[in-house]
Amino acid sequence: MPRASHPHAMQPRNPGSTRTAPPQMSPKFPMQGRYRAYTLFDWTGLIYLLLGFLALRVVWALGTGQEAWNVVMDQFQSPVYIGFHVLSLISVIFVGVRFFSFFPKAQPPRIGPVKPPPQPVILAGLYAAWIGVTLVMTLILTGVLF
Amino acid sequence: MKHLLLKLEPIIWLLFGQGILLGTLLLTGWVLVVGVLAPLGITPLLSFSDAHELAATLIGRVVLAALIALPLWKGAHHLRHVFIDLGGADRDATVAPLLYLIALAGSVAGVLAVIRL
Amino acid sequence: MSEPQKKKIVITRFDPDQDEVPKTQEYEIPVQPDWKVLDALNFIKDEVDGSLSHRWSCRMAVCGSCGMMVDGEPKLTCKEALSDYGDTVEIAPLANFPIVRDLVVDLDGFMDKFKSVKPWIIRAKERAVEEGPMRQSPEELEEFKQFSMCINCMLCYSACPVVANEPEFIGPAAIALGHRYNTDSRDEGAAERNEIFRGEGTVFSCSFANECSEVCPKHVDPAAAVNQAKFNAVIDWAQGLILPRGGK
Amino acid sequence: MIEVLRHDIVIVGGGGAGLRAAIAAVEADPAVSVGLVSKVYPMRSHTVSAEGGAAAVAREDDNFEMHGYDTVKGSDFLGDQDVIQYFVQEAPKELARLEHWGCPWSRNEDGTVATRAFGGMSTKRTWYAADKVGFHMLHALFQHSMQFDQIVRYDEQFVTKLLVDDGVVRGVASLDIREGVVRVILGRAVILATGGAGKIFPFTTNGTIKTGDGMSLAYRAGVPLKDMEFVQYHPTGLPGTGILITEATRGEGGHLKNSKGERFLVDYDYGVGNKAELGPRDMISRAIVQEVEAGRGIQGTYGEYVHLDLTHLGADKINQRLPMVRELAKIYIGVDPVTDPIPVRPVVHYMMGGVDTNIEAETALPGLYAAGECASASLNGANRLGSNSLTECLVFGASAGRNAVAFAKGSSEGNQAALTGQGEEEAARVDALRGRQKGGEKLSHIRQALNATMETGCGVYREQASMDDTVRTVAALKGRYADIGLQDSSKVFNTELIAAMELGAMLDVAEAVAVSAAGRNESRGAHTRKDSTARDDVNYLHHTLCHFDPAGPRLGKKDVTLGKWEPVERKY
Ligand SMILES: Cc1cc2nc3c(=O)[nH]c(=O)nc-3n(C[C@H](O)[C@H](O)[C@H](O)COP(=O)(O)OP(=O)(O)OC[C@H]3O[C@@H](n4cnc5c(N)ncnc54)[C@H](O)[C@@H]3O)c2cc1C
Ligand code: SF4
Ligand code: F3S
C-alpha cells in the first residue's frame, strides 16, 4: 500500500462538495526505482553537514597548535573515521555526478544580456573543474605541490 | 519567522547551490587525502607547520572558510527537504530555521577558525 | 484479428456514495496486441462494468486527460502499449491528488496553482490589432518553445515528492508555464512573475528531484524550467538589491 | 429546489470557438458576466488535437479575393459568399490577436509569421505552430482567458437542455458531472460552441467528446440543422484508431503511394490535376477509395490502406515541421516516417453541417448563437478547406460573443418560474435515466451499430438504397435507445450517464445526416453518390435544412448567397 501524501496535497482552494479519498503517494516512494537516487541524494545532506563540522575541527585544531592537530589526526586513523570518510567520498562523488548531470539544463539560456555556453560545454567545464580542483587539492595536501 | 525565511530564500539557495557545486569540488580531494589516504598511510600528509603556513595565506583562509561553510548549507537545506519528504512540511516553520541556524553557527565558527590561524 | 490473449487488470475503485476507502477490483479480459492501456479500460467500461469511471478524450496523447498510475508509474494511458506490461496490470488514480471517483482525481487544486503564475502575456501597453503580429525570431521562439508544450496532464505532479508533501508547492507544470511566459520575447511581465516566484511554495520549494522531467510525456523538462526560474528569480532579486526599483 | 445561477451570457463549450466568444464578450463590455460551461476542462477540448494550421491572408502575393475564391470553390459553390468575404477579411486580424496573446506561431528568419501550403489553397496562407496548431491556439486562448474574472467557468458540467421561454432562449439546464445534480444557469443570451460529431462514425479523427451535443440541443429547441449530409473525410488517418496525420505532411511535400509504389494522384486522373497531393480533401479521399477498389491498396488488420511517404523530406525537416506526426506514427502504428511510409486511409474528420446560423452567428431562435464546428454559417458549404475551421472558430466565435452581448443588453429575463420549472423537469428526467435498470439494451452495442450503419450508408461514396437503409436503421436504433439499461447508479462522476446522454445526441445528429444525405440527389463536395455522379445546380444549389419533429425529421431548403463568384465546374 502506498504511503499517504500530505492530506492537503493538491487540494483546491474551494474543495468540491463530494467526499474525496485522500491523496496517496507513488507506491515507489521513497526507495524504489528512480526515487532511491533522489532520496539518497537528499540524505547526503547529513554527510555534508558532518563533513563541514569535521573540516571546522581540523581548521580549528590547525589554529590551536601542534597538540590539537595531532589529536585530530590520531582520531582520523580510527576505523570509524576511516569508514565514515570512505562513505563520504562515495557520497561526494555521487552528489557531483548527479548534480552535474542536471546542472547544465538549470542554467537559463540567457542570464541578463549574457548567453552562457551550450550545455555540453558547461558539462565538460564542470568535469574539468572537478578533476582539476581535486588534483590540485590532492597534490597540495600530500605535500607534492609547494 | 516564516516571512523572514521567505525573504532569505534566495541567499540560502545560493549558499546551498554553492555548497553542492564548490563544496563538491573542494571536498573530493580533501576527504580523499585527509580522511582516507593519509590515515591509511597510503600517502603522506602535510606536516603541521607546512599546513599552517599554507592555510594562513589569504587564499588558504578563503578556501578553508568555503570548505567549512558551504557544505553546511548544502547539508542544512537537504536535511530540510528530507524532513519535508518524511511528512514534516507542517513543522517546516520550526525545523528549517533550526537547521539554517546550525549552518549559520558553523559558518561563523568557520570564519573565526580561519581568522585565528 | 489475431488470437486474443488474456490479461488481468487490477483497478482501484472508489465511489464516495458507497465506499469508505478505495478498494481494488480485478477484471480478466481478452486483449488485442495493438491495444493501449486505455483500450483495456474502455473495453471494461463498454462490455464488462459500465460503472467504471475514468477520463479520456483525444486518445492521441494531446488532451492530457487520461493520466493514471500504471503499475505504479504516472502514465498517459492512451500512449502506453498494453503489451509492454505483464499479465497483471495495476491501474490507479494519479498519485498526490484527492480521488473523486475510481480513476478520476480532483484537478481544481491544479487549476488554482496554474492560474497563480499569471499564465498570459503581460504588456505595459496592449498592441493594437491593426499593427499586425509582433516579430519574433526563430531563436527567440526556441528559447521558450519547449516549455509551451505542456498538455497539463499532471503526471509530473504525481511524481514530484515535494508536491506530495508540501501542499503549498505550486508544482512543476505551473512554474514551467510561468517560466514559459517569462522567456517569451513578447512578454513584459517577468518582474511580476519573479515576485510571485519568490513567494511561498514556488521555485525554492523544488528540491530538484527531476522526477517531473522523467515522467513528462511531452518532454517539457519542467525540472529545467523550475530551476532556470530559480536562477532568474535570484538574479532579479539581486538586481533589485543593487538598483532598488530600477531593477524592474 | 433546483439551484439557479445567473449570468449575462452563457456559453456552452470551452474549445476554440467558446473561449474566443467568452473573451470577445468581455472585450465588448467589461461589465458583462459570462458563464462558460464545458463538459471537459477547456484545455481538453478537441480543438487541442488540430495539427496543421489556421488560414489567413498574410503574404504579399496573397489577397482576400484569392482566399475567398479558394474557399468558395472548395465549398463546391455551396458556401454563402457574403459569409466567406466577411470571414477572409476578419481572419488575419483574429490570428494576429492570437499572436498578441502568446500563441507560439512558427517564424520565418526575419521574425514574421511563417505560412505553409494546404490542400485547396492557392498559395501559402496557413499559419502554423509546428504541427500542434490547435493545441497551441487552445492553450493560448485558455490561458489568456484566465485573466478575466468576469468569465466564470463551469468545468465538467454537461448541458442537457436549452431553456426557452416566450420564444427566446434564456439559459440552460446543466448537470454537474462531479456532484450529479442538475442546475439552471440563466443567461440573456446563449452561445453554443460544442464542436463536431465525428463520433457517430467508426473511424474518425475526433476524440470521444465529439458527440454533437450542441447540434442536438439546438435541434430539439426547434432550430434546424443545415447541410448535415456534408461530412468531411480526411484522406490520411491511421487505420484502426483514426488518428489524424495532418495535411501539412502533404503541404510540406509528402507523397501518397499505392501498393505498387506509384504516386497515384499523378499517374491516374482523379480530377486534382497538377495539384496532386495538394488537392482538396474530398477528392483525395475518393481517389484513395478508388485505388483500393482498383486492387492497388495494401492489406492490413483494419482493411486496406495506402502509403503516405515522407521519407524523401529527410529527418531534419520532419523533426522541425512535423514532430508530432513522427511521434504519432511511431507510437500508434509503429512506423518511423523518416525511414518508412505511413499507412493511411480516409477517416471522418469534420462536419460541414451544423446548427443553422447566419453571418452574425445568430440562429433562428432569438438569443441563441452558435459558432465553431457545431454551427454551419455556410462558410464551408459542401466541403471545408483544411485550416479554415480553426480560423472560423475565432472569427465566428468572436462575432457570436459580441452579438450576444448586444442582444443581452436589450433582452428581458423571462418568466423565472417557468424556467425553473423546466429545469426541475430536466433534473427529474436525468435522475430517472441515471442507473436505470429497466431496459435490456447495452449502450455500447447501440453505439457500435450506429457507427456501422453510418459507415455503410454515409461513407465516402453513397447510394440511395444504402442511405435509405441507414435512415431506417438509425430510426430503429432510436427505438432501442429508449430501452437502454445502465449499471451505474452513483451520483458522483457518473460517466455512464454522460455517455448515455451523448448517445442520445449522436442518434439525433446521425439521423439528420442520413436523412439530409438521402434527400440530395446529386454529387457535390463531400457528398458523392455513385448513382448520381454529377453536380446539379438547377435542382440542388441550395442548403438543406433538417427540422426536428417528434414524428421524424423534416427537410427544408435555404438559398445559397451567391453574387460575387458564379458556380463553375470544380477542377484543380
Ligand atoms: C484531429 C483533428 C485535426 C484538425 N486539424 C485542423 C487544422 O489543422 N486546421 C483547421 O482549421 N481545423 C482542423 N480541425 C478542425 C478543428 O480543429 C475543429 O473544427 C475545431 O477545433 C472545433 O472547435 P470548437 O471550438 O467548435 O469545438 P471543440 O474544440 O470540439 O470544443 C467543444 C467544446 O464543447 C464542449 N461541450 C460539448 N458538448 C457539451 C455539453 N453537452 N455540455 C457542455 N459542454 C459541451 C466541450 O467540452 C468542448 O469544450 C481538426 C480537427 C481534428 C479532429
Ligand atoms: S510538464 Fe509534462 S508531465 Fe507536467 S503537466 Fe505538463 S506535459 Fe504533463
Ligand atoms: S519533481 Fe519536483 S522537486 Fe522539482 S525538479 Fe521536479 S518539481
Ligand code: FES
Ligand atoms: S486521451 Fe487525451 S491524452 Fe490520453
